[in-house]
Amino acid sequence: MxxxxxxxxxxxxxxTATQITFGSIPATYRDLILVVQxxxxxxxxxxRLLYNNSAxxxxxxxxxxxxxxxxxxxxxxxDFGGLSxxxxxxxxxxxxxxxxxxxHKVTLGRANGGFVYGIVSRWANLNxxxxxxxxxxxxSFTIGTTFSLYGVIS
Amino acid sequence: xxGILGGLIGSLRGAAIPAYELISTVDVTTAPTSIxxxxxxxxYKHLQIRWVxxxxxxxxxxxxxxxxxxxxxxxxxxxxxxxxxxxxxxxxNFNQSDITLSRSIAxxxxxxxxxAGILDILDYSSTTKNKTIKAFxxxxxxxxxxxxxxxxFGNTAAITNLTFTTGxxxxxxxxxxxxxxxxx
Numbered sequence: 001m002x003x004x005x006x007x008x009x010x011x012x013x014x015x016t017a018t019q020i021t022f023g024s025i026p027a028t029y030r031d032l033i034l035v036v037q038x039x040x041x042x043x044x045x046x047x048r049l050l051y052n053n054s055a056x057x058x059x060x061x062x063x064x065x066x067x068x069x070x071x072x073x074x075x076x077x078x079d080f081g082g083l084s085x086x087x088x089x090x091x092x093x094x095x096x097x098x099x100x101x102x103x104h105k106v107t108l109g110r111a112n113g114g115f116v117y118g119i120v121s122r123w124a125n126l127n128x129x130x131x132x133x134x135x136x137x138x139x140s141f142t143i144g145t146t147f148s149l150y151g152v153i154s
Numbered sequence: 155x156x157g158i159l160g161g162l163i164g165s166l167r168g169a170a171i172p173a174y175e176l177i178s179t180v181d182v183t184t185a186p187t188s189i190x191x192x193x194x195x196x197x198y199k200h201l202q203i204r205w206v207x208x209x210x211x212x213x214x215x216x217x218x219x220x221x222x223x224x225x226x227x228x229x230x231x232x233x234x235x236x237x238x239x240x241x242x243x244x245x246x247n248f249n250q251s252d253i254t255l256s257r258s259i260a261x262x263x264x265x266x267x268x269x270a271g272i273l274d275i276l277d278y279s280s281t282t283k284n285k286t287i288k289a290f291x292x293x294x295x296x297x298x299x300x301x302x303x304x305x306x307f308g309n310t311a312a313i314t315n316l317t318f319t320t321g322x323x324x325x326x327x328x329x330x331x332x333x334x335x336x337x338x
Contacts, residue, residue, distance in 0.1 A: 030330075061298035063300050065242075065244045070235075071241075072237030072241055102328055103328045105206075106292075108270060108271070108291070118299040119300060122294040124243075
């Protein structure tokens with residue numbers, strides 16, 4: 001059976017960073033899965049994903065629970081939850097059909113960082129995704145935070 | 155900016171994780187109303203279906219998708235939680251003829267727009283347990299929806315057939331469904 005779920009890149013931060021980029025992503029897979037485990041230096045922010053260095057033409061909707069209320073909001077960005085500044089937290093992001101050249105790109109994300117999140121976004125762009133950049137909106141990713149990119153074939 | 159890595163440099167490059175295997179993919183070319191996975195091998199522990207979908211329906215920005223197992227038309231129940239960009243709500247349905255993933259398929263209102271989802275079926279090959287399903291999906295095509303669904307198929311038969319049917323129109327040719335087996 002052909003190998004299906006392949007690690008493409010993996011890094012652990014040796015210094016704080018506000019931005020991480022995975023570039024030259026091959027078009028040979030169907031979906032990408034990005035797993036982030038770690039924390040940030042300042043709470044209350046979000047992790048924003050750029051595709052091909054673009055922050056334009058995104059729309060997202062999220063729902064989150066904070067232990068007392070559940071809320072939903074939407075915006076024209078590609079934000080995924082908020083990593084915690086008080087302990088370990090995680091993001092699992094599925095970029096579906098990332099190499100397609102005839103569809104927009106839908107991303108499904110689950111996050112926990114003090115809250116529990118479910119997020120869906122759409123990049124209204126027909127280009128294949130070759131670069132994924134994660135930007136922390138407030139503060140930095142902390143030392144020891146890990147970023148793992150996987151390719152899934154179909 | 156700091157921390158720019160660039161390129162695909164990693165000691166794990168090219169390594170494979172053999173516990174997660176592709177069983178079958180359907181890339182739509184013939185405008186079907188249903189996607190069927192039949193004769194599912196019983197050699198895995200769990201199943202995962204990953205999909206990107208669009209239908210030709212015209213009932214609005216999205217249509218439902220109905221899931222049946224082994225051709226059964228009874229014994230399904232579900233809970234769902236949905237965020238629409240303004241509020242979060244939850245519903246349930248019991249003893250249904252299928253599991254309905256509401257508003258899960260983008261319709262042909264915006265060129266290029268699709269919906270996507272991931273569905274997991276645990277212990278699908280068990281002959282002593284009812285089957286549990288969890289789904290995570292959504293879209294931001296005209297309407298914005300993010301959904302979590304928990305489903306039950308109240309039947310202990312091993313799953314050998316999965317059918318996904320659009321509630322409106324036909325699946326268009328940008329639709330694909332991929333079935334994966336997870337060993338355990």
